[in-house]
Amino acid sequence: MLHRRIYQFFIIYLLGLLVLFSVKYLLDLSDYVIPGLEDLAQTFRTVFLRYVSDVVDTISVAVIGQVISVFMAIVVGVLGRQTTWFGSFIKVAAYNVQAYPIVAIAPIIFILFGDGFLSRLLIAAMICYFPILLSVISIMSEPVHDIEHFYRVTGRMRWQLEVKIRAFENLNKLTTVISGSATLAMAGTIVAEFIAANAGIGYSIRIALYQSDLAKILTALFLIGITLSVYQGLLEIAGYLVKKGWASH
Amino acid sequence: MLHRRIYQFFIIYLLGLLVLFSVKYLLDLSDYVIPGLEDLAQTFRTVFLRYVSDVVDTISVAVIGQVISVFMAIVVGVLGRQTTWFGSFIKVAAYNVQAYPIVAIAPIIFILFGDGFLSRLLIAAMICYFPILLSVISIMSEPVHDIEHFYRVTGRMRWQLEVKIRAFENLNKLTTVISGSATLAMAGTIVAEFIAANAGIGYSIRIALYQSDLAKILTALFLIGITLSVYQGLLEIAGYLVKKGWASH
Amino acid sequence: MFLECQNINFRYPNGSMDVFHDLSFQMKTPGFHALFGPSGVGKTSLARIIVGDFNDYSGVVRSEGMQNLLYSYNLERLPDWSSVGKHLEKITPPSLRDRKNELIASFDMAETMRLRFSQLSLGQQNRVNLIRYLLQDFHLLIMDESLANVDERTREKIILGIKDMFPDTYFLYISHNVIEVSKFCREILVFRNSLKAPQVITVNGQDHKLGQTVSKDKLEQTMLEIMHAS
Amino acid sequence: MFLECQNINFRYPNGSMDVFHDLSFQMKTPGFHALFGPSGVGKTSLARIIVGDFNDYSGVVRSEGMQNLLYSYNLERLPDWSSVGKHLEKITPPSLRDRKNELIASFDMAETMRLRFSQLSLGQQNRVNLIRYLLQDFHLLIMDESLANVDERTREKIILGIKDMFPDTYFLYISHNVIEVSKFCREILVFRNSLKAPQVITVNGQDHKLGQTVSKDKLEQTMLEIMHAS
Amino acid sequence: SEASETAVYRLKWLFNASVIGDIYADVHGHFKARGLDVTVKEGGPERDAIRELELGYAAFGVASADQVIRALAKGSPVVVIAQLFQINPLQWIYRSENLDVTRVEDLKGKVVGITFGGNDETIMRTLMAKAGLTEKDISVFSVRYDYTPFYQKRVDVWPVYRNSQAPILEKKLGDLGESVAYFNPAAHGVKFVANSVVTSKRMMEEQADVVKNFTSALLQGWEEALELENEEDVLKTLRQFDKDTPPDIMRKQLVITRSLIKPFKDTRIGMIDLEAWQQTEKIMLEQNQIPSPVAVEKVIRKPF
């Protein structure tokens, strides 16, 4: 499963390069628009080690960001699952946070939280949490009648139990979405670094962009992709284990 | 439902302002850091009309972007639902697209698609599609045994039917996610405008940021929020009608 | 303690025909009663009207002295995250521990307690679901085909056990088995289609109890009465 | 055309006891046959082994001359996006149009055709599901409690109808009703628990058909045989 | 003394040659020598030193003149204590083979890159107004951060920072045999002040000596960083902070930075060009970027 993900990523990356190089040669674009293969290889060798450590830095923040996001999404999803005034209010609030482009509220975040680790983490989590939230809300607001009936009519239904039942019945969906959201945590962290940090691959990408160095960006994309494939694969394995552990004995 | 969303948005926005103003008066900050009420009102009056037309511009792109996203997500989700090599390949590809911060691949997009409407739409759709995709994949890869059994054992199962069954059984979840993704389409469009466009509210936000004009940004956020609440509310109503129309006679 | 329905009229919001037309009946003594009638006649609908699941009917449903009316049906499931034994433990008040073990034994379910719900056969699922309802505090329990997928011998044992353990409680047993209904139930509400008046006719059953013998003749007479009623 | 199982041994991957131990039987003539036995004994499991749903059993399942083995069960649902009538239309080959109408009539389902599946009563759901299987091309159809929630009178009509329409096909009917099984089935595989050998005993039923009369004595004898077997 | 004052110094942009003096002062202990414990923090597009001054996240910072003037217009208690760039590094690059912009009028009919909302827009508009050009005379291209449109020759003149991006572009084009030239607004009478060092009024009043010590340490750092004989050492220092710029480019960046910060031998680094500040304010007023005059000269504290 894991190594399949990795070599599939290789195929995709190579396909991407192929498209770029085709465009380059078809339109006869110069090396400064799209770098040549040699240039790319050269850049790759030069920045490889440094970028690897940047990506490691980024992924560690992403992991924390994802944990926070999942937590936030579950809290908000559980609160917002009800069709009550309060539930809908929470939902409107949660949706609004997402609607604002992060760059627009970044100044406000910096004002309120300073420019430390906290702001960065918050930005990463804000980008990542929403898709999980959508799924959590959609799952949490749909009753599983055949199971819930008993608890409801006997007055045993507590919100914890309701959440547990719906989560369990949709375990596959939840694990798919949560492991899929790794991607968003990574993207979120990179954006946060891009805006605010002075470390991580997002920061390196900003510099490369600033220097208009597409070869460096392609290298960064390669490293991000491969790291993510591994992380994603590991999460899927973890999700599989959770399902196995919870669902059967 | 719709007007509830709107006044709930007002409450949230006012709460946000309250926090900002509290910070302002507690720390005795100048209008430059956090604009005063007067300044805000003044800015509001000045830019209101212009920003309204910007937001209208943005939302119309967002609507198209969302339609494309939903379409993309469904296509990819349907292809990626299988546990085959191809399914997993599609998934890896789809996930990778998302992992890369849009700013990093924007130059490549501009090279491939020029910097007109198409690139903007693509960027908006790329930001919006992923969360829908996650839900679609998670729904599409889970069989509904009690319904599918018959079609499977009688050799009548086609992928269209499988997709139809799973979509129908999860109609609530799908409509929640799709109408929720309006938010993402809006955010995606604003980001695209921020990066690339010279129209739309994202573009206006960029200028306001250059000028460190928080009052303008707050005005923009207000208009974005209220427009989104309306759009979101309309989508929910549409979702409700779809459910009613498809599910009962 | 009694249960009474007066002139119930009911139609599903999107249905085209009345399910009930001026349906009335009374049930004044506790015991094991039945709802009987052809498939589609409205047994489930009436059950849900009685427990208050629907409220767009006209007429009066009165239940005096009954606070807890429970409705159980055969498609219910237990969550699969722990064994059915653990689930039963969890929903059993401490004072009913012994009752729980008694029920498990009388339902022939001792061996399946360590399994999860999804690992049970259909009839086992039916039984474990019914057990948990019997461990609740109730004055009336409606069993909507709750034992439909259990074999006859076990079913008999279960019904006799329940009657023995809960002599003063109301049960409404929905089943398609005439013999069973005639043999074990006290009053049998026989449903006819909504065009006939009255829509239900009450037939007295044999109310067979543990340790008694049943008169074959009387049983056949009850069955005949039911046949005629419907 | 025949169906045979030889020395089937089977245990669920996470089960602790064998469901089948050296189970063998043969079924050489087409007709309406039954699987009978207490709840939890393994009827459903055997059915699914026969149609090939499981493959971690030992022993041999042979079905000569039977290409299409279908398994249907009582919890199946039809999609709710159109009326059950439309669904039936859709899955009926043009050549079987008349058969479809015949079935709908014989199943007493004409009036419910314009409803959606979720608007049907349980017994109606059972029936419409069975109808669609009968419109398929099959040599063996297993009906796992497919009529469990239908009233006896309708059930009888249905069974007689099926036997009349499909004289040369194999049916395996899973039911908990001794009388019914004894009366309508040709061969009855009576299951005993996996510690007894042989695990199944074949009892011949009365194989009652449309227009025939049943001898009460013979029926009782069959029922007795079944009781003794299990 | 041992009891050192801690202070955060927030830069405007990323670590690169254009902030070498700031880094140099830190690395070579000029702050420490004056009893200050200064943390130099990178800037970025989303950073605003003036806000941080007010919020107390920073004690000193770098801000562009238009930022300062805007902040003043909104009542921010900001004070300018030194002007780093004597010549605004924001200029327009163009390919010199088929274009020669000696007068503003030469832009007529050309595709001109402008960052809407950015300083370059303000400057270009001022230039055009001076030369009597209107929007109809040129075609404006909305600039974003990547240079592809310029590479692809879809845009004729493109705004760049002369001392950071320009050498990179120049090299890229040079590799393929293309030569470039720059259009410098200052040469056409528009002096729009760029980066300067700022602090808060409160710092000025309550910790005047800290401000004084900071300023002199910083300017010493800049002086030394731009000394020709220190060049190798300076580049070495810079490489520790900026790992992405190739050495040859970095050297060019340094040379250009020197020419913008210390254009003449006798320029004292940090010197404030009051007239340029006033012109900047006037331009902003004319373009309605501020509602009324702010009298920028009142908040300027000459460093010496």
Ligand SMILES: Nc1ncnc2c1ncn2[C@@H]1O[C@H](COP(=O)(O)OP(=O)(O)OP(=O)(O)O)[C@@H](O)[C@H]1O
């Ligand atoms: N949601 C619904 N909408 C419309 N009609 C319905 C709905 N549910 C049930 N009906 C109809 O109401 C009638 C009574 O249904 P009900 O389920 O009460 O029957 P029942 O007596 O319980 O039958 P069974 O023995 O088959 O379970 C049926 O004819 C059915 O078609």
Ligand SMILES: Nc1ncnc2c1ncn2[C@@H]1O[C@H](COP(=O)(O)OP(=O)(O)OP(=O)(O)O)[C@@H](O)[C@H]1O
């Ligand atoms: N997935 C499973 N895992 C473990 N054990 C199982 C599983 N499914 C069924 N069993 C066990 O296997 C035995 C046979 O089950 P099966 O469903 O075949 O019984 P059945 O004869 O169909 O009973 P019923 O009449 O109640 O439907 C039961 O004792 C059951 O507990």
Ligand SMILES: [Mg+2]
């Ligand atoms: Mg019913």
Ligand SMILES: [Mg+2]
């Ligand atoms: Mg079974």
